[in-house]
Amino acid sequence: MPVEEIDRRIVTLLAADGRMSFTDLAKETGLSVSAVHQRVRRLEKRGVLRGYAALIDYDEIGLPLTAFISIKPIDPAAADDAPERLSHLTAIESCHSVAGEESYILKVRVASPLALEDLLNQIRAAANVSTRTTVVLSTPYDHRPPAIAP
Amino acid sequence: MPVEEIDRRIVTLLAADGRMSFTDLAKETGLSVSAVHQRVRRLEKRGVLRGYAALIDYDEIGLPLTAFISIKPIDPAAADDAPERLSHLTAIESCHSVAGEESYILKVRVASPLALEDLLNQIRAAANVSTRTTVVLSTPYDHRPPAIAP
DNA sequence: GGTGAAAAGTTTCGGCG
DNA sequence: CGCCGAAACTTTTCACC
Numbered sequence: 001m002p003v004e005e006i007d008r009r010i011v012t013l014l015a016a017d018g019r020m021s022f023t024d025l026a027k028e029t030g031l032s033v034s035a036v037h038q039r040v041r042r043l044e045k046r047g048v049l050r051g052y053a054a055l056i057d058y059d060e061i062g063l064p065l066t067a068f069i070s071i072k073p074i075d076p077a078a079a080d081d082a083p084e085r086l087s088h089l090t091a092i093e094s095c096h097s098v099a100g101e102e103s104y105i106l107k108v109r110v111a112s113p114l115a116l117e118d119l120l121n122q123i124r125a126a127a128n129v130s131t132r133t134t135v136v137l138s139t140p141y142d143h144r145p146p147a148i149a150p
Numbered sequence: 151m152p153v154e155e156i157d158r159r160i161v162t163l164l165a166a167d168g169r170m171s172f173t174d175l176a177k178e179t180g181l182s183v184s185a186v187h188q189r190v191r192r193l194e195k196r197g198v199l200r201g202y203a204a205l206i207d208y209d210e211i212g213l214p215l216t217a218f219i220s221i222k223p224i225d226p227a228a229a230d231d232a233p234e235r236l237s238h239l240t241a242i243e244s245c246h247s248v249a250g251e252e253s254y255i256l257k258v259r260v261a262s263p264l265a266l267e268d269l270l271n272q273i274r275a276a277a278n279v280s281t282r283t284t285v286v287l288s289t290p291y292d293h294r295p296p297a298i299a300p
Numbered sequence: 301g302g303t304g305a306a307a308a309g310t311t312t313c314g315g316c317g
Numbered sequence: 318c319g320c321c322g323a324a325a326c327t328t329t330t331c332a333c334c
Contacts, residue, residue: 011206018168018202021328037329048210052168053293056161056202063296066246068218068255083290090297096216099285105218106307109296135249140233143203146213146259148242185320187311202304 006031008148010039011048015145018052033056055143063091063109065116066136070102071129083126089126102132156181160189161198165296168202179265197240207291213241213259215266216286221279232277239276241269252282 003045012026019048022040026033043049058064071082082104083095104116106123110116120131159179163247164172174188193199208214221232232254233245249271256273260266271279 008211010213011204014204015206016203018204023328032302033329034303034331038301046210048207049295050205050207052202053166054161054164054168054202055297056165056296057198057200058296060196060198061158061161061296068246087291093294093296094292095290095293096218097288098218099287105284105286107207112274134255137247137249138253140247140297141237141276142246144207144240144243144245145203146208146211146243148249172311173309182321183310184312188319200320 007039007043010036010146011043012145014040014049014052014064053112058109063112064125065110065112066134066139067108067110067116069106069108069120069123069135070098070134071104071106071123071127072102072132074128074130078128082129085127086123087118088120089116103129157193157198160186162295162298164199164202168204180215186228197221197286212261215260215262215265217260218284218286219256219258219270219273219283220248221254221256221277222252222272222282224278224280228278232245232279236273239269239272241265253279254276254292260281 002010009029010025013025018066019031022033022037025036025040029036040049058066070108073080073082080097082095086092086095086106088128091110092106093109096105097103108119110119116133116135121128121132123131154183154297156179163175163178166173170189172183175186177189179186181189190199208216223230223232230253231245236242236245236256241258241260242256243259246255247253250299256268258269260269266283270283273279273281
């Protein structure tokens with residue numbers, strides 16, 4: 001059962017402004033407040049809306065260094081439980097399983113180069129992997145909301 | 151002027167739940183509702199809180215294919231205006247300038263392999279770059295909120 | 301899906317430490 | 318100067334059509 005027109009509009013609006021009120025969502029969609037409310041709750045229950053987050057400036061909270069870390073198991077036959085083995089490391093913001101040369105791509109946020117070095121050692125030890133790190137210099141844009149699909 | 155203890159706590163709480171009410175933030179921080187309100191508005195004005203977003207399940211909105219695209223200018227002396235040249239492509243969720251072999255890493259969301267092919271052609275044409283694409287197979291976790299810094 | 305009214309949340313503001 | 322508390326206003330929630 002696919003998400004149809006009006007639900008997709010609600011999702012898109014909330015992706016762009018996670019704190020938009022039901023009143024404003026109702027105006028934008030032409031529905032009543034309670035109908036919008038009902039749909040949002042249903043979308044949350046179905047998992048289409050997975051949650052809400054403030055977008056924050058990591059420089060300002062003492063985590064100015066962002067990096068992508070690609071990882072590859074040392075033992076090619078190793079069980080692929082790297083995500084669980086690494087999940088306790090709170091510097092890791094996301095973990096994607098990927099096709100290609102490496103197995104996973106992690107996005108991490110740390111305070112300093114030294115903290116990155118420390119994190120890399122922890123990752124290698126915890127998951128028995130080799131790592132390839134790409135340091136982010138700047139972020140022209142991030143978290144752009146999806147375009148409304150036709 | 152760094153963000154201190156109590157502000158960092160507010161930011162962390164909102165990063166984990168972008169719709170948390172001022173009342174709940176007040177309870178968590180031990181401040182009054184109006185004091186929390188004041189601090190949140192100040193953090194927004196300063197840009198520490200950059201906005202709010204719903205976290206969405208892209209499978210459900212018809213964009214089930216995620217990929218990372220690393221790009222490199224064809225002409226090494228080219229002006230580095232790739233981000234602006236690409237910003238009209240709404241499939242691109244984020245753009246990071248990076249150190250290393252390539253110049254930028256893009257994260258994209260598309261409907262299908264065919265849509266990805268089309269996007270790659272548009273990227274190459276718009277920014278005069280070569281591309282290297284890593285397809286995401288699954289995402290064990292994403293958008294984990296930052297740990298409260300000491 | 302809509303209505304309406306009670307409950308809850310947000311915003312503003314005068315005054316206090 | 319930032320914090321508090323209360324009043325004014327807005328949004329959310331819920332029972333019922």
